[in-house]
Amino acid sequence: MASRLPASFTRFSAQNLAILGPLRSGAADSKADLAKVTGLSPSTITARIDELIGLGHVVEVGDGVSRGGRRPRTLALRRDAGIVGCVDLGVDRTSIGLVDLSGALLARGDLDLDISSGPDLVLAEVWSALKALLASDSEHSRRLLRGVSVGVPGPVSSESGRVVAPSRMPGWNGTDVARILGGIAGVPILVNNDANLMAVGEFASGDRTEPNQVFVKAGSGIGCGIIARGELFVGSRGAAGDISHVAVPDAPPVPCSCGRYGCLDALASGNALVRELQNAGLEVANVEAMIALARDADPVATRLLREAGSMTGGVLASIVNFFNPGRLIVGGVLSQSEVFVAGVRSTLYAQCLPMATDQLTITTPLRPGDCGLLGAGTVFLDRLFSEQGL
Amino acid sequence: MASRLPASFTRFSAQNLAILGPLRSGAADSKADLAKVTGLSPSTITARIDELIGLGHVVEVGDGVSRGGRRPRTLALRRDAGIVGCVDLGVDRTSIGLVDLSGALLARGDLDLDISSGPDLVLAEVWSALKALLASDSEHSRRLLRGVSVGVPGPVSSESGRVVAPSRMPGWNGTDVARILGGIAGVPILVNNDANLMAVGEFASGDRTEPNQVFVKAGSGIGCGIIARGELFVGSRGAAGDISHVAVPDAPPVPCSCGRYGCLDALASGNALVRELQNAGLEVANVEAMIALARDADPVATRLLREAGSMTGGVLASIVNFFNPGRLIVGGVLSQSEVFVAGVRSTLYAQCLPMATDQLTITTPLRPGDCGLLGAGTVFLDRLFSEQGL
DNA sequence: GCGGCTTAGTCCATTATCAAACAAAGTTCC
DNA sequence: GGAACTTTGTTTGATAATGGACTAAGCCGC
Known part of the structure; x- marks a missing residue:
């Protein structure tokens, strides 16, 4: 039976989804694996796989390596479907x-x-x-x-x-x-x-073994995304992760667009830093230019970036104590600045409970641009x- | 077949659990309801229920009210099992x-x-x-x-x-x-x-329709519990919700047992308040005595409780922005003080984004002692x- | 290179589930 | 008060999943 590309996706049955899930995530790539992972019987797997191959969603892509017996026939999702x-x-x-x-x-x-x-x-x-x-x-x-x-x-x-x-x-x-x-x-x-x-992108392409992660996007603004129990968490209204207007501990009362003072966004966002540099008389067009300036060892830009990192780290410390993630990813344009990331790291470790940080990995994204x-x-x-x- | 009490719990099958779940939560209390809620066919429900009745886990407890047709026979978990x-x-x-x-x-x-x-x-x-x-x-x-x-x-x-x-x-x-x-x-x-x-207790006995809740226990210490997507969230190490050592914004640098300054626990916990009252020369044995003092309009105790509420609210503001819960419960001994709770409320509303608070309910526990x-x-x-x- | 062992995958009788028809019990409204 | 409609729950033949026996394919050690 020649497998044709499916013209449209009829919604999958629960059982087919149970098979497609491990295939998609790479948790299984043969019928035997699927039986183990899903708990379904080998015969059921065969039947479902036959159907999925017929529908054009799955293909056999050759033989795998033997693990001491007959070698498995590797299955894969039809990525070109x-x-x-x-x-x-x-x-x-x-x-x-x-x-x-x-x-x-x-x-x-x-x-x-x-x-x-x-x-x-x-x-x-x-x-x-x-x-x-x-x-x-x-x-x-x-x-x-x-x-x-x-x-x-x-x-x-x-x-x-x-x-x-x-x-x-x-x-x-x-x-x-x-x-x-x-x-x-x-x-x-x-x-x-x-x-x-x-x-989600960093979770899916990075360390999927750690189910609780926080991704900070420090760019022209500052926001974050939350992975809880391996799934995106958006909160009751979809606003979870919006830390722009969290008050920075021990920070100067800079006025913010939200009408209050000392918000993270007003103090540590790329926009705020560029504005401050411009006020200091430096000609910087955008955040990238500011980072380049710091790379060239400009003292003002470097200090601002380190302070911004430190303030961000101070806010993240509260979040890490509260949420206890296993992984914290510092992304966004500002994360291209080593000084900024160092500021985040040092303040975070200084202000967090050991129990919250001793198993915590702090990294930058694997593929920052993607x-x-x-x-x-x-x-x-x-x-x-x-x-x-x- | 007389239903006997089960001597021990054999682990339930997935299907039986699918039935016990709605029965337990009250989402269904008849076979027809169960069929609707679980998506299983009525015949399957009958078969499973017969088994569960035979095992002594479920009982028929009489008739329900008609909804325009034959009235259902109400089922219930065998609570005395x-x-x-x-x-x-x-x-x-x-x-x-x-x-x-x-x-x-x-x-x-x-x-x-x-x-x-x-x-x-x-x-x-x-x-x-x-x-x-x-x-x-x-x-x-x-x-x-x-x-x-x-x-x-x-x-x-x-x-x-x-x-x-x-x-x-x-x-x-x-x-x-x-x-x-x-x-x-x-x-x-x-x-x-x-x-x-x-x-968990407040979630289970309170508003179960709101899947994202934060419970603050403000007692001799301060901690919180997190319900995310209807389940207890404990973080990667089990430490989630530990906000004792979160820095309070704009707070005096009071030394804390953790070695740092200005932690919530050192400033706003019942212990901290009692100590401060004692330092002020008042004779208070414990947190309850302090609350009683404030109820009798003692100005120092009242001021301390309001300030503690305000500081707690300041920390919770960050958490609400980050986590975006639909419900925030202020519990623990301190929540018996109206001044404390009022302090939490006012500061929280003052320091949160409207988007995070306009659908947020702030309450005290339904059954504080239980x-x-x-x-x-x-x-x-x-x-x-x-x-x-x- | 040939039994014994291990893993992968299929076949088939047994069992569980389903959809649909049917029976039971009530409500509604003329 | 009775015919039509609703909801609840059971029965039944059809369908799908299961577990275990069986075949296929490869590894290992002598």
Whole structure:
């Protein structure tokens, strides 16, 4: 029976999902493994796999290595059975990418887009760039676009899916990105906060053995994404991880856009640092320029970055005590600055209980530039291969 | 077939658990409901229920009210099929109780026990008091004791189950409470942090529709328990919720037992307040006396309690921004003081993002004196009726 | 290079589950 | 008060999953 590519995804049965899950995550890659991992009987596995192969979702990809007996026939998800568009909207730069059904990044590109141009214009440009990326390779365009997953630099309501009160996205308040982009593209759209997606991306492509992780995105703004028990945690309204307006301990009362004083965002965000440098008379266009300046041993830039790291670490100390994660990932543009990361580390260790930190790993992302896109892809695929479907 | 009481719990099958779950939580109380809730077919439900009735775990308890057709025959968990001992160890007072298999508190009592007497002495007294409570009513003693669930006022490692670095339990560091008490009692023992158990107790007996809750136990010390996605969250090492040594924003640098300055525990815990009152020349024996003083409009006690509430609220503001819970419960002895709770409320609302608070309920516990015991019972029963078993 | 051992995967009778029809018990409304 | 409709629960033939025996394929040691 020749396996054809599935034209559309009928929602999978619970049993098929039980098989696709381990195959997707790499927890199993043969029928024997699947039987062990899922607890289903070998005969059931055979039947389900036959069906999935017939449907075009799974393929046999050759023999594995023997573990002392007959060697297994390795199975794999049909990664070319579709393609997913990924978008990481930033304040002045947007990344787009394509992932296959295994979640691997096939292509990516960057767009200089000013987010304050508003939803309609930005999303139209994003879609035409995605179409161009799809057309750039006949391999890609042959595959069916299953949908697009978008990350935005602001809070996303978990009920409505709308962007809510985004301080860095003027003109986007209340925007239903899924409806607008879905209207142009005609495929399912998922929308999430960008830091949340980065957390997912880093979790999926990094250490999956640690189920409790916090990903800090320190860029022009500061936010974080939370992985609890191996799943993205968004809180009751979808606002979890928004630490922009947490008060920094022992910090000067700098006024913040939220109307209060001494918020993390007003003190340690890339935006705040650039502003402060400019006030000090230095010519820095953006956060990247500031980091470059610090790399060239500019004393003011270096001091500011270290202090920002320290303040961020002070806030994260509370969070680490409260949440007790096993892994803390410091990402975002600022994490390219060693001084910043060092500041985070030192203050965090100084202010945390030993019990909270002695098993804590603090790292930077494995793929700093890609984890947002990878997370977008993962979130989409997790949903596609879930009971909920799309 | 006469249903006899089951002598022991064979571990339940996944399918039986799917039925026991809704019966236990009250999500279903008839075969028709169960079919709807579990998604299993009515015939399967009939077969499983027959088995569970035969095993003595479920009983028919009469007819329900009609909803426009034949009236359902209501089913219920056999709550008298066993009994669970619950212990809430405190620094100078310990509560004990008995719950039936539905989690309802059947009896309770309090012991004046100084926790610094050490594990062996304290646990021996606890066990003899539990035995006395069991013997106090022939109804209770007839039921089989399935195990004991213990809450301790200190961190419990999620790997080893041992008490780790407990600042308020001198002589208990590294103690394996389950082994010691299990050795005397000869039944399975579960051990958890007390604030965690209170969070579970309040969640189980309170608003179960809100899956993300934070319970703050403000007593002689300050800790909290976290419910994430409807389940207790303990973090990677079991230390989640330990906010004792979180730095209070804008607070005086009072030295703390942890070696740093300005920790919540050193500033706003019942212990800290009593000490400060004593330093001010007032004669207060303990936290209860201080609260009574404030109730009698003593200006110093009142001011201290309000400030403590405000500082606690300041720390909780960060946590609410980060975790975005739908419900925050302020419990522990200090929550009996209206001034304290008012301080928490006002500072929290002042320092949180509107998005994090506009759907947030802040309350005191429904049953302030019982939620620790109820939580202990719930944790034990959840484990008993889980795939893991005991 | 050939039995004995281990692992992988299939076949088949037994068992559990399902969907649909049916029976039981009540409500509603003319 | 009785016909039509609702909800609850059981029965039954069809379907799907299971466990165990069986075949396939490769490793190991002598």
